[in-house]
Amino acid sequence: MIDSLNLLVMFILILNCVVALNNGLAKTPPMGWMSWGRYRCNTDCDNYPTECISEDLFKAVADEFISGGYADVGYEYIIIDDCWMENERDYLGKLMPDYRRFPSGIENLSEYIHSYGLKFGMYENYGNVTCEGYPGSKYHIATDVQQFAEWKIDYLKLDGCFTLSKELDYGFPEFSKQLNKTGRPIVFSCSWPYYQEHIFNIMPQYELVKKYCNLWRNYHDISSSWQSIKNTINFYGKNHKRMASYAGSGHWNDPDMLMIGNPGLSVSQCRIQMAMWAILAAPLIMSNDLIHISKETKDILLNREIIAVDQDPLGIQGSMFKDIFGDLKIWTRPLIPVINDYNSYAIAFINMHDKVDRKISVNIYSLGLKSPDGYTIMDLFTGDELRNITPNDVLQINVNPMDIVFYKLIIL
Numbered sequence: 405m406i407d408s409l410n411l412l413v414m415f416i417l418i419l420n421c422v423v424a425l426n427n428g429l430a431k432t433p434p435m436g437w438m439s440w441g442r443y444r445c446n447t448d449c450d451n452y453p454t455e456c457i458s459e460d461l462f463k464a465v466a467d468e469f470i471s472g473g474y475a476d477v478g479y480e481y482i483i484i485d486d487c488w489m490e491n492e493r494d495y496l497g498k499l500m501p502d503y504r505r506f507p508s509g510i511e512n513l514s515e516y517i518h519s520y521g522l523k524f525g526m527y528e529n530y531g532n533v534t535c536e537g538y539p540g541s542k543y544h545i546a547t548d549v550q551q552f553a554e555w556k557i558d559y560l561k562l563d564g565c566f567t568l569s570k571e572l573d574y575g576f577p578e579f580s581k582q583l584n585k586t587g588r589p590i591v592f593s594c595s596w597p598y599y600q601e602h603i604f605n606i607m608p609q610y611e612l613v614k615k616y617c618n619l620w621r622n623y624h625d626i627s628s629s630w631q632s633i634k635n636t637i638n639f640y641g642k643n644h645k646r647m648a649s650y651a652g653s654g655h656w657n658d659p660d661m662l663m664i665g666n667p668g669l670s671v672s673q674c675r676i677q678m679a680m681w682a683i684l685a686a687p688l689i690m691s692n693d694l695i696h697i698s699k700e701t702k703d704i705l706l707n708r709e710i711i712a713v714d715q716d717p718l719g720i721q722g723s724m725f726k727d728i729f730g731d732l733k734i735w736t737r738p739l740i741p742v743i744n745d746y747n748s749y750a751i752a753f754i755n756m757h758d759k760v761d762r763k764i765s766v767n768i769y770s771l772g773l774k775s776p777d778g779y780t781i782m783d784l785f786t787g788d789e790l791r792n793i794t795p796n797d798v799l800q801i802n803v804n805p806m807d808i809v810f811y812k813l814i815i816l
């Protein structure tokens with residue numbers, strides 16, 4: 405018997421061969437680090453020598469990826485966001501890095517990052533200037549893409565500030581085609597649907613986005629505040645049915661950076677972000693201060709079991725099963741192993757209320773977990789295997805205020 409989930413997976417696989425970007429990249433959601441969420445457009449290296457957008461910052465992140473154990477668990481891409489450029493192009497019309505902040509040049513930084521076996525990414529904007537006012541690519545797509553390939557980048561984030569709505573459907577595909585022409589495999593991250601839905605009020609054509617991009621932003625920039633993370637989670641909760649079907653190997657929805665380890669978030673709020681991003685099959689792109697991060701939040705980022713949920717080879721984005729009282733949310737995501745057409749699952753019980761704890765009893769059959777042989781429950785934050793359970797059993801869950809219970813139910 406083939407159940408409907410497996411039919412769906414087969415259908416998605418067949419569909420992908422036809423209409424998804426086929427550059428062989430982002431088979432699982434990309435993992436890495438990007439400067440924006442933490443360091444924004446800080447160009448003041450005199451007053452903030454270790455916090456400004458400079459080659460020293462990215463080299464320090466690369467060093468920490470190795471010595472801090474981030475590379476060991478899968479973090480790979482180190483990405484420069486906006487504010488790396490000179491204010492003008494050179495006399496040939498080429499992009500130039502700010503020479504005071506990147507004195508050794510981009511190629512040298514690229515080499516430094518690659519020498520560790522890591523990957524290197526950059527940022528541009530499809531518009532005449534970037535969001536922060538540096539030269540944009542609007543009339544320079546082919547030459548800029550060529551330049552990026554010469555600098556040996558592995559990932560390009562393309563933003564959409566200062567564009568007109570009708571230009572987006574031309575600009576993003578054109579970049580994608582030019583990237584392909586270079587012959588260099590470059591992950592393509594698009595802000596395209598975000599601008600459509602939230603700036604221009606038009607529904608994104610995700611079938612088209614998927615054809616040209618490996619990942620794409622759906623919602624506003626994230627920031628280091630609970631409100632921002634909560635709004636993001638609620639947006640995906642409201643729209644999961646509409647968006648989840650476009651996610652899969654090679655093409656992912658991107659709820660934006662992991663803010664874990666930054667001021668403004670409690671440890672339990674960091675746990676919620678990590679778990680939710682894993683449920684959503686989201687790119688795990690951190691933006692934080694890796695040198696001064698607390699041990700507790702670092703452990704969340706390095707949690708191998710949760711990373712394995714995020715990177716699960718089925719590549720199925722999870723969905724919200726239930727929203728109880730508006731603040732207890734149950735999310736599930738199908739995972740390997742698959743036995744006799746039944747899947748394992750990740751299940752998150754999230755209490756968004758900051759004062760009241762929430763108790764719930766759920767029959768796991770009602771959550772879609774129907775394997776007659778049952779499951780082993782693993783607590784994903786501790787890695788402990790708790791007990792075995794069958795579909796008729798009832799799970800009693802108690803979630804502390806503003807906290808999460810995150811389980812993997814491994815099929816027996």
Ligand SMILES: *[C@@H]1O[C@H](CO)[C@@H](O)[C@H](O)[C@H]1NC(C)=O
Pocket residue numbers: 507508509512515516
């Ligand atoms: C480029 O990097 C190498 C080491 O990786 C260094 O020896 C060299 O001086 C750098 N070049 C420039 C122009 O800074």
Ligand SMILES: *[C@@H]1O[C@H](CO)[C@@H](O)[C@H](O)[C@H]1NC(C)=O
Pocket residue numbers: 532533566
């Ligand atoms: C960029 O485009 C915007 C809107 O089209 C325009 O107002 C602005 O003057 C342009 N800036 C430059 C530097 O060309």
Ligand SMILES: *[C@@H]1O[C@H](CO)[C@@H](O)[C@H](O)[C@H]1NC(C)=O
Pocket residue numbers: 426427428583584585586587588589590
């Ligand atoms: C370019 O596109 C073709 C056709 O989809 C694909 O086979 C090839 O791998 C792509 N090359 C790069 C570098 O993305």
